[in-house]
Amino acid sequence: MEQYKASIESVDNALNRLNQTLASYRLLSQQNAKAKAEEEARKQQIEQAKQHAPPPPRDLPVPATAPSAQAQAQDPQATARARVGRVQEANARLRQDPYNLPLHLVLSRIYLVMGYPDLAAGTAYKALILSDALDDEAEEYHDEAAESLKATIQQQPLEERIQIIRRAMDAELQNQTPSELDPALDVEITLWMKEHYRLIIYRLLSRSLLLCGCLRSAMTYAERGLEIYTQDAELTEILGLVLEAGDHLPNEPDEDSPMSEWPDNGFVRRERYPWNRHEPNRFEQLDHINQLMLEASDKLEVRTIDLPSLTGLDPKGISTQLGVFAKQDIAPGEQLLCETSLLTANNKLQDALCDACSADLPELGSPEYEKVKACEECEVVFCSEWCYQAAMDSYHPALCDKDVEAIAKDVEPAEAADALYSLLLLRALAMAEHQECHPLELDAVKYIWGDFSPIPAIGQILYTDLDSPHSCTIPRNLPFSFEHNIIRPFHMLEKMDIDIFATAHLYDTWIFNTLYAKFRGTASARLSGLGGRAMRGPEVSAVHPMWCLANHSCDPNVTWDWGGQIQFTARTERVQWRGKGGKMLQKSKAGIKKGEEILNHYCDVDLPVRERREWARGALGGDCMCARSEPGPSFDVPRRKITIGVF
Numbered sequence: 001m002e003q004y005k006a007s008i009e010s011v012d013n014a015l016n017r018l019n020q021t022l023a024s025y026r027l028l029s030q031q032n033a034k035a036k037a038e039e040e041a042r043k044q045q046i047e048q049a050k051q052h053a054p055p056p057p058r059d060l061p062v063p064a065t066a067p068s069a070q071a072q073a074q075d076p077q078a079t080a081r082a083r084v085g086r087v088q089e090a091n092a093r094l095r096q097d098p099y100n101l102p103l104h105l106v107l108s109r110i111y112l113v114m115g116y117p118d119l120a121a122g123t124a125y126k127a128l129i130l131s132d133a134l135d136d137e138a139e140e141y142h143d144e145a146a147e148s149l150k151a152t153i154q155q156q157p158l159e160e161r162i163q164i165i166r167r168a169m170d171a172e173l174q175n176q177t178p179s180e181l182d183p184a185l186d187v188e189i190t191l192w193m194k195e196h197y198r199l200i201i202y203r204l205l206s207r208s209l210l211l212c213g214c215l216r217s218a219m220t221y222a223e224r225g226l227e228i229y230t231q232d233a234e235l236t237e238i239l240g241l242v243l244e245a246g247d248h249l250p251n252e253p254d255e256d257s258p259m260s261e262w263p264d265n266g267f268v269r270r271e272r273y274p275w276n277r278h279e280p281n282r283f284e285q286l287d288h289i290n291q292l293m294l295e296a297s298d299k300l301e302v303r304t305i306d307l308p309s310l311t312g313l314d315p316k317g318i319s320t321q322l323g324v325f326a327k328q329d330i331a332p333g334e335q336l337l338c339e340t341s342l343l344t345a346n347n348k349l350q351d352a353l354c355d356a357c358s359a360d361l362p363e364l365g366s367p368e369y370e371k372v373k374a375c376e377e378c379e380v381v382f383c384s385e386w387c388y389q390a391a392m393d394s395y396h397p398a399l400c401d402k403d404v405e406a407i408a409k410d411v412e413p414a415e416a417a418d419a420l421y422s423l424l425l426l427r428a429l430a431m432a433e434h435q436e437c438h439p440l441e442l443d444a445v446k447y448i449w450g451d452f453s454p455i456p457a458i459g460q461i462l463y464t465d466l467d468s469p470h471s472c473t474i475p476r477n478l479p480f481s482f483e484h485n486i487i488r489p490f491h492m493l494e495k496m497d498i499d500i501f502a503t504a505h506l507y508d509t510w511i512f513n514t515l516y517a518k519f520r521g522t523a524s525a526r527l528s529g530l531g532g533r534a535m536r537g538p539e540v541s542a543v544h545p546m547w548c549l550a551n552h553s554c555d556p557n558v559t560w561d562w563g564g565q566i567q568f569t570a571r572t573e574r575v576q577w578r579g580k581g582g583k584m585l586q587k588s589k590a591g592i593k594k595g596e597e598i599l600n601h602y603c604d605v606d607l608p609v610r611e612r613r614e615w616a617r618g619a620l621g622g623d624c625m626c627a628r629s630e631p632g633p634s635f636d637v638p639r640r641k642i643t644i645g646v647f
């Protein structure tokens with residue numbers, strides 16, 4: 001105990017000495033009449049100092065469950081279990097100590113090793129936010145991050161703490177210049193950030209973004225790191241790898257291309273994460289799903305169905321999923337489903353649409369306009385008292401007066417679809433926040449098919465090296481960008497006054513990815529009714545959780561229409577097409593018999609077969625196997641084009 005006390009004192013003594021040295025330099029600099037000349041000299045010296053590489057960062061503490069290399073080779077299953085255990089353990093520790101910067105770096109590294117560079121980037125980005133907060137007393141999270149990091153540093157070996165202080169004092173003495181250290185900040189924290197953690201943040205962020213295909217951001221962070229750590233071999237290597245990855249691109253940018261020409265998006269794994277305890281067993285919860293279906297239709301029920309696996313990932317060639325079936329005979333032209341969803345989005349700032357259901361608002365001054373109701377606090381408008389009340393009960397208070405209106409609005413046409421997905425995410429986050437529910441447990445989200453790829457086999461190599469996004473050996477089909485999957489969701493949460501560190505169990509990159517996976521397979525989009533033009537890209541979008549349980553066919557037995565509500569109506573005429581011998585075919589009669597499956601259509605069924613197949617490969621993940629589109633010669637008659645569909 002005495003010995004411990006003495007060591008503490010020696011750290012304190014060293015810190016005091018350092019502070020005195022710094023203070024004397026500050027005094028000197030104030031007295032110096034030739035301040036300008038000195039400033040020049042100081043700049044030169046800083047430049048010289050930058051030429052010396054900082055000492056390599058001490059390796060981060062490895063959680064106790066990490067398996068040894070030998071154990072990994074002997075038992076890959078145990079290794080995989082241990083890795084998932086490490087994610088859970090790091091997250092559990094973060095729940096107790098949410099502002100702990102080094103712990104974020106540990107978790108980021110675990111994700112990277114597990115082949116989740118997207119999650120590694122999300123976690124390293126949070127470490128960067130903490131690092132920026134540590135630099136400025138006035139920043140949100142400053143006090144919490146400083147307290148947590150100080151406690152971590154105090155647990156480190158005393159010799160190392162003293163060495164770091166000594167090195168800083170020596171550098172100060174050698175330079176004979178005013179200190180770069182900010183007197184308002186804790187000196188030891190500043191030194192540890194510089195010696196260890198800031199460098200690791202830049203390395204982790206730039207490498208993981210490189211592996212996600214976000215070359216522009218990877219380059220930005222590698223370069224930012226190199227401005228501080230000019231000689232760092234790893235950052236220099238990562239910068240080289242970014243340039244090399246650019247060589248593989250079809251429109252290859254070169255080193256001198258403007259930054260804006262470098263791609264900043266790619267694809268990542270789309271899977272039910274092994275630690276995700278929120279995905280329901282939909283087959284066991286069919287009764288509950290059918291209770292939800294009753295609110296949209298009393299003529300339909302949800303059942304399990306074996307579909308041909310279109311992605312080729314299922315070894316049996318069959319994918320057991322859900323589908324929608326008729327509970328009674330349905331006549332041609334009869335309406336069979338009418339569903340209202342509040343999981344909607346509109347990417348136009350000025351369009352007159354209901355905030356809740358996205359229906360067009362009636363014309364100003366018309367008798368119908370009487371029904372329109374605005375929020376008294378923030379003036380957001382709803383088409384009816386019903387929508388106003390539903391929004392208040394479901395999501396609006398979480399967004400009211402929170403300065404979120406301009407997020408993802410009025411974007412370039414090429415960005416329109418991604419903006420809509422971001423806005424659907426914002427709506428889901430607001431629903432979760434207001435309803436005090438985990439975002440993946442929301443009724444509007446929980447039972448949606450996420451089109452997840454199977455988790456890779458135990459022991460399978462995921463990246464042949466951790467140097468290139470092209471070395472990944474497993475399918476990655478979830479579109480990913482640093483902006484949409486990381487920066488924007490955290491920004492939205494901060495606007496909603498949500499502490500992103502204290503709520504990581506509710507709001508984190510893996511949760512955003514899971515929500516995006518669900519929305520990407522099921523959201524319908526359309527142009528806004530008011531002046532919407534195709535060149536502006538999709539403008540309104542919604543996820544209808546019951547509607548989207550119906551599977552696709554290029555010979556559908558229903559049509560659908562979506563204004564404020566989405567409706568299924570039994571087709572009055574089935575599609576006709578020319579078969580192999582050029583003969584006109586119409587496989588089925590209009591009308592739906594009890595027990596028959598509801599065959600939805602996600603694309604324009606009037607498109608020619610080649611375009612439908614191309615669409616199906618993108619949207620369903622493979623060739624559509626319905627009788628009309630089965631691979632093989634077929635001669636479709638192209639007809640009218642519509643501008644509405646699942647995107």
Ligand SMILES: C[S@@+](CC[C@H](N)C(=O)[O-])C[C@H]1O[C@@H](n2cnc3c(N)ncnc32)[C@H](O)[C@@H]1O
Pocket residue numbers: 307308309310321322323447448449451521522548549550551552553619620621624625626
């Ligand atoms: C919007 S969901 C339809 C509902 C889904 N079956 C479920 O269980 O929730 C779309 C997914 O269903 C499957 N699917 C839909 N239509 C299909 C078809 N004609 N053939 C094979 N799979 C289909 C694909 O996996 C597709 O990604």
